[in-house]
Amino acid sequence: MPLGISIPARMARVTFTAHLARIAPTEPVIAPGATVADVLRDVFARYPALRGYILDDQDRLRLHIAVFVDGVHVRRDPLGYPLNAESDLYVMQALSGGQDA
Amino acid sequence: MNQNRLHIASRKGLFTYTRDAAGWRHSGTAFLGSPVALSLASADGRTVFAALNLGHFGTKLHRSDDGGTTWTELEPPKYPKVEGADEKEKAPALAGIWSMAWTGTPGGLWCGTAPGALFRSDDNGATWQINDALWDHPARKACARRSCPRICSSIR
Numbered sequence: 001m002p003l004g005i006s007i008p009a010r011m012a013r014v015t016f017t018a019h020l021a022r023i024a025p026t027e028p029v030i031a032p033g034a035t036v037a038d039v040l041r042d043v044f045a046r047y048p049a050l051r052g053y054i055l056d057d058q059d060r061l062r063l064h065i066a067v068f069v070d071g072v073h074v075r076r077d078p079l080g081y082p083l084n085a086e087s088d089l090y091v092m093q094a095l096s097g098g099q100d101a
Numbered sequence: 102m103n104q105n106r107l108h109i110a111s112r113k114g115l116f117t118y119t120r121d122a123a124g125w126r127h128s129g130t131a132f133l134g135s136p137v138a139l140s141l142a143s144a145d146g147r148t149v150f151a152a153l154n155l156g157h158f159g160t161k162l163h164r165s166d167d168g169g170t171t172w173t174e175l176e177p178p179k180y181p182k183v184e185g186a187d188e189k190e191k192a193p194a195l196a197g198i199w200s201m202a203w204t205g206t207p208g209g210l211w212c213g214t215a216p217g218a219l220f221r222s223d224d225n226g227a228t229w230q231i232n233d234a235l236w237d238h239p240a241r242k243a244c245a246r247r248s249c250p251r252i253c254s255s256i257r
Contacts, residue, residue, distance in 0.1 A: 019157075019158075020158070049174065052159060052161075052176070052177075053155075053158040053159065054158075056159065056194035056195070057179045057180045057182070057192075057193070057194035057195055058180075058182065058183060058189050058192045058193075058194055060189070060194070062157065062158065062159055064156060064157040065157060065158075093156075093157040094157070
């Protein structure tokens with residue numbers, strides 16, 4: 001019998017760089033998952049061609065791809081990064097250079 | 102060999118030139134703005150491969166079955182999967198395609214990649230198998246340590 005409370009599923013909103021418009025969703029998509037890897041796995045199931053553009057042969061995040069979660073650039077173990085109930089994810093190209101880089 | 106068609110792979114796209122009575126003329130452009138590492142055309146000119154080296158998104162492989170008018174993206178060669186966190190960190194992943202050749206059998210292709218490996222396809226590039234004899238060769242590791250960084254940087 002249901003207890004009358006429900007644990008909200010963690011749903012992230014994912015936005016991909018416009019440079020991937022040919023193979024990625026062009027609008028933000030909603031995907032479930034407790035970590036960045038979970039959420040990306042769900043998106044890749046819907047957009048299979050996208051996978052190889054974001055992950056390498058060993059399923060690591062590509063060296064020059066940056067993941068932002070709730071406004072923060074996740075540099076350390078980005079795929080394992082835990083998400084909130086409604087995290088906002090951006091998957092972009094990593095850029096370097098300039099004086100402060 | 103089709104003597105009247107030329108595919109030029111450049112850092113800004115693949116440009117095709119065709120020769121007729123008036124001489125060479127530009128007849129097609131593909132992957133405009135993307136670095137195309139190399140292209141390989143069949144003797145009849147119909148099948149064309151293009152290997153792209155996208156800075157952020159990795160090495161990509163495309164095939165045309167109509168002489169370069171339309172293209173289909175293929176799964177590029179993939180290095181053997183390594184399990185275990187520490188091992189996985191330094192495990193190899195495709196960093197570039199620097200050579201392609203026909204094997205001489207129908208649908209057969211060789212593909213030379215960085216880090217140094219040789220792959221073969223027998224289905225026109227749809228699937229690739231690594232050449233184990235070279236990959237497992239004891240001399241490869243020593244060779245890779247010395248020369249691979251230079252090779253990788255020269256094809257980017």
